[in-house]
Amino acid sequence: xxxxxQVTKLFNPNTQDEKLALSHINxxxxxxxxxxxxxxxxxxKSTLMNIISxxxxxxxxxxxxxxxxxxxxxxxxRSSWIGRVFQDPMAGTSPNMTIAENLSIAHKRGQTRGLSWxxxxxxxxxxxxxxxxxxxxxxxxxxxxxxxxxxxxxxxxSLLMATFTEPKILLLDEHTAALDPSRAALITDLTExxxxxxxxxxxxVTHNMAQAIQLGNRLIMMDKGRIILDVPPDKKATLTIADLxxxxxQIRGEKLMDDRVVLG
Ligand SMILES: Nc1ncnc2c1ncn2[C@@H]1O[C@H](COP(=O)(O)OP(=O)(O)OP(=O)(O)O)[C@@H](O)[C@H]1O
Numbered sequence: 001x002x003x004x005x006q007v008t009k010l011f012n013p014n015t016q017d018e019k020l021a022l023s024h025i026n027x028x029x030x031x032x033x034x035x036x037x038x039x040x041x042x043x044x045k046s047t048l049m050n051i052i053s054x055x056x057x058x059x060x061x062x063x064x065x066x067x068x069x070x071x072x073x074x075x076x077x078r079s080s081w082i083g084r085v086f087q088d089p090m091a092g093t094s095p096n097m098t099i100a101e102n103l104s105i106a107h108k109r110g111q112t113r114g115l116s117w118x119x120x121x122x123x124x125x126x127x128x129x130x131x132x133x134x135x136x137x138x139x140x141x142x143x144x145x146x147x148x149x150x151x152x153x154x155x156x157x158s159l160l161m162a163t164f165t166e167p168k169i170l171l172l173d174e175h176t177a178a179l180d181p182s183r184a185a186l187i188t189d190l191t192e193x194x195x196x197x198x199x200x201x202x203x204x205v206t207h208n209m210a211q212a213i214q215l216g217n218r219l220i221m222m223d224k225g226r227i228i229l230d231v232p233p234d235k236k237a238t239l240t241i242a243d244l245x246x247x248x249x250q251i252r253g254e255k256l257m258d259d260r261v262v263l264g
Contacts, residue, residue, distance in 0.1 A: 001029055001168065002063075002064070002201060004061065004062075005026060006025070006060055006061040007062070007063065008020075008025070008060040008061050009022040009059055022047055022051070022225045025226070027220070031201055032199040033202070033218055034201075034216035034217050034218070035219065036205075036206060036211070036218070036219045036220075037204065037206070037219075038205075038212045038221050039223055043222040044222055044226075047225075049084070049173050052169070053075060054073060054082075055075050057071065065169070081169065082169050083164075083171070084162055084171040084172075085170075085173065086175065087173055087175060088178060089155040089158065089178060092155075092157075092162065093146045093158055098146065099142050099143070099149075100127055102146055103157075105161075106164040107164055109165055134156045134190060136153060136156055138153060138156070138157065152183030155175060155176070155179060159194060163198060170200045170202040171202075171204075174205050174206060175191070175204075176191075176208075188215065212244075213239050213244075217233040218232060218236055219244075221247070223248075229244075229248075
């Protein structure tokens with residue numbers, strides 16, 4: 001369903017700041033695959049997400065979705081079938097609009113017609129039903145400004161908005177990293193529930209090894225712009241943090257020094 005062929009990204013070519021962020025990445029996801037991505041700082045994880053979502057174009061290589069090459073398709077057009085949640089809870093929602101207005105925008109994503117809010121009673125009921133699924137009481141606050149919500153509430157709303165139109169691909173970019181542990185656990189649980197329910201094909205970047213092991217059916221480890229480990233579903237089920245650290249050491253010939261990765 002998602003296929004990356006030889007995807008390469010070189011920043012600032014032929015300058016002192018030249019940086020090979022992605023090097024000949026080949027990655028193929030089956031429908032409903034949930035892949036967690038870990039890797040050291042600067043490994044290329046966010047660049048990979050940016051290239052899949054169309055924020056950046058690869059210098060070499062192709063991206064295919066359901067057999068169709070999408071390299072030339074811009075971010076806006078891809079947004080109808082890609083949902084994305086960022087680390088920053090402020091990034092996915094509009095603070096000066098109400099919860100209902102934010103959901104209305106998400107509802108219309110990818111449609112070309114103008115932005116009439118279309119806040120019919122039927123739509124409101126539908127938004128309430130969807131909010132109820134989050135289990136944190138937001139269904140009673142449809143008219144609250146989103147800027148007033150806590151980080152965790154806002155991130156739960158971002159997750160709902162990103163998956164509202166059942167995208168083909170869900171990209172989660174360290175979406176629990178800015179939350180306190182209890183809120184992070186809530187968003188992790190919600191993520192698992194929503195992805196399972198809608199059978200979403202998902203890529204999730206995390207610095208938290210425990211979370212990378214807990215979620216998803218497949219795990220990849222990146223380093224210096226390459227995929228250095230791809231743990232398939234049959235091995236992922238029994239994978240431990242110790243296994244991952246050993247693999248990293250064997251592949252890199254050095255210990256993983258990023259405590260955030262180990263401790264989460
Ligand atoms: N727009 C850019 N211009 C120049 N260099 C960039 C740009 N974006 C990323 N890089 C560089 O490319 C490399 C990969 O960056 P990227 O953000 O993808 O890493 P990452 O794995 O997400 O890292 P982290 O875990 O620290 O967030 C890094 O060395 C980074 O400094």
